[in-house]
Amino acid sequence: MAGARVLGRQPGASQLPYYRSWPRITSAIGLDPAAETRIGALVAQLTLEEKLGQMIQPELAELTPADVTAYKIGSALNGAGIWPGGDRHASAAAWVDTVDSYWQAAREAYAGRPFTIPFLWATDAVHGHNNVYGATIFPHNIGLGAAGDPDLVRRIGEATAAEIAGTGMDWTFAPTVTTPRDRRWGRYYEGYSEDPQLVHAYAAAMVRGLQGGADGLASDRHVIATVKHWVADGGTVDGADRGTARCPEDLVRNIHAAGFFAALEAGAQAVMVSFSAWEDPANYGHSPGSGEPYNFKLHGSRYLITDVLKRAMGFDGIVISDWDAHAEVSGCTIGDAGYAINAGLDVLMVAGRAAWQSVYHSALRDVRDGVIPVARIDDAVTRVLRVKARAGMWHKPRPGERSLAGRPGVLGCAAHQALSAEAARKSLVLLKNSGGALPLARDARVLATGSGVDDIRKQTGGWTLSWQGDDVTRADLPGASTVAEAIRGVVGTGRVLVDPGLTSADPARFDVAVVVIGEDSYAEMRGTLKPWRSLAYADLKLSYARDLAILRRLRGSGITVVTVLLTGRPLYVTEEINLSDAFVVGWLPGPHGTAVAGGLFRPADGQPAGISGRLPASWPRRRDLAAVNRIPPHIPGYRVPP
Numbered sequence: 001m002a003g004a005r006v007l008g009r010q011p012g013a014s015q016l017p018y019y020r021s022w023p024r025i026t027s028a029i030g031l032d033p034a035a036e037t038r039i040g041a042l043v044a045q046l047t048l049e050e051k052l053g054q055m056i057q058p059e060l061a062e063l064t065p066a067d068v069t070a071y072k073i074g075s076a077l078n079g080a081g082i083w084p085g086g087d088r089h090a091s092a093a094a095w096v097d098t099v100d101s102y103w104q105a106a107r108e109a110y111a112g113r114p115f116t117i118p119f120l121w122a123t124d125a126v127h128g129h130n131n132v133y134g135a136t137i138f139p140h141n142i143g144l145g146a147a148g149d150p151d152l153v154r155r156i157g158e159a160t161a162a163e164i165a166g167t168g169m170d171w172t173f174a175p176t177v178t179t180p181r182d183r184r185w186g187r188y189y190e191g192y193s194e195d196p197q198l199v200h201a202y203a204a205a206m207v208r209g210l211q212g213g214a215d216g217l218a219s220d221r222h223v224i225a226t227v228k229h230w231v232a233d234g235g236t237v238d239g240a241d242r243g244t245a246r247c248p249e250d251l252v253r254n255i256h257a258a259g260f261f262a263a264l265e266a267g268a269q270a271v272m273v274s275f276s277a278w279e280d281p282a283n284y285g286h287s288p289g290s291g292e293p294y295n296f297k298l299h300g301s302r303y304l305i306t307d308v309l310k311r312a313m314g315f316d317g318i319v320i321s322d323w324d325a326h327a328e329v330s331g332c333t334i335g336d337a338g339y340a341i342n343a344g345l346d347v348l349m350v351a352g353r354a355a356w357q358s359v360y361h362s363a364l365r366d367v368r369d370g371v372i373p374v375a376r377i378d379d380a381v382t383r384v385l386r387v388k389a390r391a392g393m394w395h396k397p398r399p400g401e402r403s404l405a406g407r408p409g410v411l412g413c414a415a416h417q418a419l420s421a422e423a424a425r426k427s428l429v430l431l432k433n434s435g436g437a438l439p440l441a442r443d444a445r446v447l448a449t450g451s452g453v454d455d456i457r458k459q460t461g462g463w464t465l466s467w468q469g470d471d472v473t474r475a476d477l478p479g480a481s482t483v484a485e486a487i488r489g490v491v492g493t494g495r496v497l498v499d500p501g502l503t504s505a506d507p508a509r510f511d512v513a514v515v516v517i518g519e520d521s522y523a524e525m526r527g528t529l530k531p532w533r534s535l536a537y538a539d540l541k542l543s544y545a546r547d548l549a550i551l552r553r554l555r556g557s558g559i560t561v562v563t564v565l566l567t568g569r570p571l572y573v574t575e576e577i578n579l580s581d582a583f584v585v586g587w588l589p590g591p592h593g594t595a596v597a598g599g600l601f602r603p604a605d606g607q608p609a610g611i612s613g614r615l616p617a618s619w620p621r622r623r624d625l626a627a628v629n630r631i632p633p634h635i636p637g638y639r640v641p642p
């Protein structure tokens, strides 16, 4: 293991305690006895059908406002890459109108009743309000980890919440507080760090920013935060996505749950369960003899959801399932979530129309047959109503009438874009700077090359307007700049030649080559590397091998070489480093190539100087070192896994 900068000592990182058993959490947003009485009275008046409606969360493309009225549905989400009317450039006003129409449908569902149950809209705003055209896109979490600045993270949460509220929505599926321990995992970059201490500090900061405390949450400027994915999603064998963790419970608690402890203390109101499994005898099957043996999937884990999270830790908010993930549990099918509901799920995110209707009807049958106890349903609905009350949903006007909804100057506003650029700049990490190659002179003649130098997708990564983020174009990201464009802005168009494949340029005509290399955009599933794959950048794809060939050619030409790596994870790049005079890791910095270029050049007056980020993850010095991590100092007798 070789970290160029000292890992885990980021300024602001908290000292993490060691937990011998699951800690009781005291949430910043505690129980309100008067509200509990009101909620209890309301639950007592609900029919079984009304209760189940609160527990089903369908997806925009598979749900109409008429369905919301008919099934008395309590919440909906828009999946990644799903937009109103299928329009990827849908405006804030179009989003507000859409959310408003579902909100209205929920109101009509209760027209004949003496009370209403307000509706919630949820979205994946995981690096800014990233599914919405014109929103501010921030660096992915791994880059924020490198910035080592919890207050920056809080401010990003606040800005993101305002933009979500600006589209009439109430709830985000963020932050991801995973502690990723294997670089092959395609969701590595969704985590802040391999270091539970840093995850712990950041999780609280992001929740505070998104929710704004008890008062903020009740206002229409903040949103409900969801910590995900409970638990040990980053601890699966070989970094398999949706795979199996086999670590002892002590490490589930002290490495993988660290972010949850802090986030729940800060008042996070929702927890999303992980697709993965935890294979351990403690993770018992709670309905023995009911079909196939329990396959340890978290969605069926009564131990981790009910016994640990709800009872031992005292979490009183919503436990939501991941997208159709109940179907991963051996006792369930896509249309039957009974076993998972009995494990403790409160809201079921079920995407397809046939599936959510079937989950609804099979749960109805199970309750009538006594397979799902009414007390379990009441627990779920009480939690949903509690969170709705805390989020002020009975007081907020319809989405279109909220203070930020559709208002100009919120979505993608200059202040938020500046914050994104600040974060991207702070996330840069310098791995090498021989002979003072950096900073570059502002009048240098620059050869801008490499596969990432003029490709916005390599900067923004997955979960950007679409799920995998690989179809994003410049037209999707107003105000964005590639690194090449940003260099032109610094040195002037006449002093830079942009030749990504180095097909025509003569290096001898330039003072420096800025070579931007990096991973193609990916998200969950697609970004995961098979266990037998090498972690060497140039081994991963032919186009990446061409980047290495460019570096070899440049080295041969004698020009000063400055390399920037855009990546969601540490990769083996020893040869690339050796071929460069300076080497910078830019992570997935987002749309502001200006921030990356800003770190390379001598600052103009009033601009920040230098590169200050620190590695949030160990850097591999061999191509097979996928799962080497800092030894967590807070865990007594920690043994490095074989």
Ligand code: BGC
Pocket: 078, 079, 080, 124, 173, 228, 322, 323, 524
């Ligand atoms: C992901 C979650 C996400 C959900 C909804 C799932 O595939 O695992 O992180 O919140 O989709 O988009």
